Amino acid sequence: MPGGRLSHQDRLDIAAGLADGFGYAEIARQLQRPTSTISREIARNGGPGGYRADHAHYATTSRARRRRPEAGRRTIPQQAGDPRAAYVERFATMMVDGGLPRMASRVLALLYTSDSRTLTAADLVRELRVSPASISKAIGYLERVGMVHREADPQRRLQHYVIAEDVWLKAWEVSARTNFNWAETAAEGVELVGRDTPAGERLTQMAEFFQRLSEDMTGGAGFQDCLSVLAVLWQADRQLSAVELASTLDWPVERVSDAVDYAVKAAASGAGGE
Missing domain, CATH: 1.10.10 (Arc Repressor Mutant, subunit A)
Structure with a gap:
């Protein structure tokens, strides 16, 4: 079994394994590490419900520096940026500008540009280098608006996430519903403050604008x-x-x-x- 300290990638894999519901022994087997190493790592850094790979790596590095302040540290040069990863981020930024939440946009962009038909939570955590909780929240949003659905793996305890075939139609519908909600909320404000008040006049203009926009889209x-x-x-x-x-x-x-x-x-x- 490989020795030495856990790397940042090891910790990302641990977080991904926890997100997929794996036990400590299964995570240890995948990383070719003793189960005790994995259990101590998780217990020391928030437990199974609060483990965060980036935080755990930073905390461990800080502890090592305090223990050995005199030891020099070798820096690992960053690899050249992956053009595909840069494109995913650019793609996600475009969707954020269109009104989608940031993390949901990153997940959707990665799903859409992946060669694989499906990705698991572990895949998303590993590729986007974020916490399992962030992925869970983003997937929840995308499922609610119908852009992504999940498929169970019949052989393993995994959930695979699949992009909807008509995802861009779904995105259009989400945008149309958002405009309708703006119109409805503004109309409620008019009823509250009165149409003849300065605030009522502004809210009336807002309601009429978003109502027309919603009708144009639908x-x-x-x-x-x-x-x-x-x-x-x-x-x-x-x-x-x-x-x-x-x-x-x-x-x-x-x-x-x-x-x-x-x-x-x-x-x-x-x-x-x-």
Whole structure:
């Protein structure tokens, strides 16, 4: 078994193992370390519910410096930045600018750019170098808005996280709901302070703006039908006829045709406005 002190990566792996529900013996086996080493490490740094890899590594390093202040320390040069990792962060920043929470954006960006179809909590902790609690909170948000779902591993006690096929439609819907909530909240404020007051006038303008924005994004029944058709086409592995779309959606063929016409007219309108 390898000796020496636990590295930062070892501690990240311990945190990932705890997040996946592994026992101390299983974590020790994966790291090829004695179980006693793992149990002491976790007990010394917050226990199984409070263990944080970065904090544990910093605390251990600080203790070593206090014990041996005279010993020189070798610095390990940082490796050159990974272009893919930089792209994931840039991708996440774009989504943050669009209104998604920061950690949820990082998780979504990593899932979307990964070669693997699924990632576990341990994978996300290791790749993003954050705590299991941060991953859990981000996954919870993405599940609530329908951008990610989980699949159980039939052979191991693991949860795999999978990005929704229609994730960008889900993102559009989240944005539309956010605008609607802004409008509703502003309207409640108008009722509270009165429309004829200075605050009421400002809140009225705000409510009308976000109401129009929400309506533009949702576009009424025609737009919603168009989104439903696009979602089916997105998930299909081949072109579908109007009859096949109608069968999948359990709609009349005429409704599918109307949704397609709506999309064509919207595209033509957008092209004409450029």
